[in-house]
Amino acid sequence: xxxxxxxxxxxxxxxxxxxxxxxxxxxxxxxxxxxxxxxxxxxxxxxxxxxxxxxxxxxxxxxxxxxxxxxxxxxxxxxxxxxxxxxxxxxxxxxxxxxxxxxxxxxxxxxxxxxxxxxxxxxxxxxxxxxxxxxxxxxxxxxxxxxxxxxxxxxxxxxxxxxxxxxx
Numbered sequence: 167x168x169x170x171x172x173x174x175x176x177x178x179x180x181x182x183x184x185x186x187x188x189x190x191x192x193x194x195x196x197x198x199x200x201x202x203x204x205x206x207x208x209x210x211x212x213x214x215x216x217x218x219x220x221x222x223x224x225x226x227x228x229x230x231x232x233x234x235x236x237x238x239x240x241x242x243x244x245x246x247x248x249x250x251x252x253x254x255x256x257x258x259x260x261x262x263x264x265x266x267x268x269x270x271x272x273x274x275x276x277x278x279x280x281x282x283x284x285x286x287x288x289x290x291x292x293x294x295x296x297x298x299x300x301x302x303x304x305x306x307x308x309x310x311x312x313x314x315x316x317x318x319x320x321x322x323x324x325x326x327x328x329x330x331x332x333x334x
Contacts, residue, residue, distance in 0.1 A: 171237050172274035175299055179230040179266050179307065185332030186226060186311045187259045193323045194252035204252060210317050219317045221247070223255045226310035227262040233303030234266045236282045237295050238273035 197204045209218045217225070224247045235242040243265065249255050278296040285291075293302065315330050328334040 170271075170274060171277040171295055171299065172271045174296075175237055175274075175303070176234060176266055176269070176271075178304065179234055180263055181332045182307060182311050183227070183230055183259050183263045183266070183332075185330050186223065186314060187256055187263075188332060188334060189315050189318055189323065189325045189329050190223070190252055190256050190259065192325055192329065193318045194256070196323050197252065207318065207321055207323070208250070208252070208255075210321050212313060212317055212320065216313070219314055220249055220255065222310045222314040222317065223258065224249065226307055226314065227258050229303055229307040229310065230262050231265050233299065233307065234269055236303075237277040237280070237299060238269045239277065239280060240269070240273060 193207055194204075196202070197207060208220050211218050228245070231245075232242045245258070245261075249258055278294070278299075280295045282293045282295055282298040283290055284293070284298075284302065312330075315325065319325055326334070
């Protein structure tokens with residue numbers, strides 16, 4: 167049995183985004199309950215040379231919407247990175263879920279063999295759709311949602327594997 171590129175990507179992005187929303191929601195509730203400064207978590211990093219939580223969430227949503235858009239051969243929407251609160255980050259995740267869910271599954275047909283081009287640091291890279299999904303979109307998406315989860319867990323937010331998986 168084979169699965170389509172839509173089946174291999176969209177449900178995975180959505181599940182990951184729902185898990186991300188869940189851990190952000192728990193973090194926001196903890197900040198409110200403990201009367202913490204939200205910036206203590208929003209600007210937290212795992213290491214000084216890594217991006218803070220806010221940027222991890224922005225990049226994760228960018229890989230979900232960008233990955234799905236490229237595989238569907240539609241223009242990748244450009245979103246300004248303006249979030250400064252948990253409410254803003256949660257709204258961005260909701261927006262990404264709605265965008266990915268709203269893509270027409272038929273647009274993904276042939277996406278596994280479609281050329282996908284990325285420009286990074288002035289260099290253009292070309293992948294076939296399946297290679298792009300497996301070697302770029304999914305690994306980067308999971309890296310950033312995992313890092314967001316780790317930042318929150320490291321800073322005392324009581325989340326576990328089921329939260330990360332979006333099944334809590």
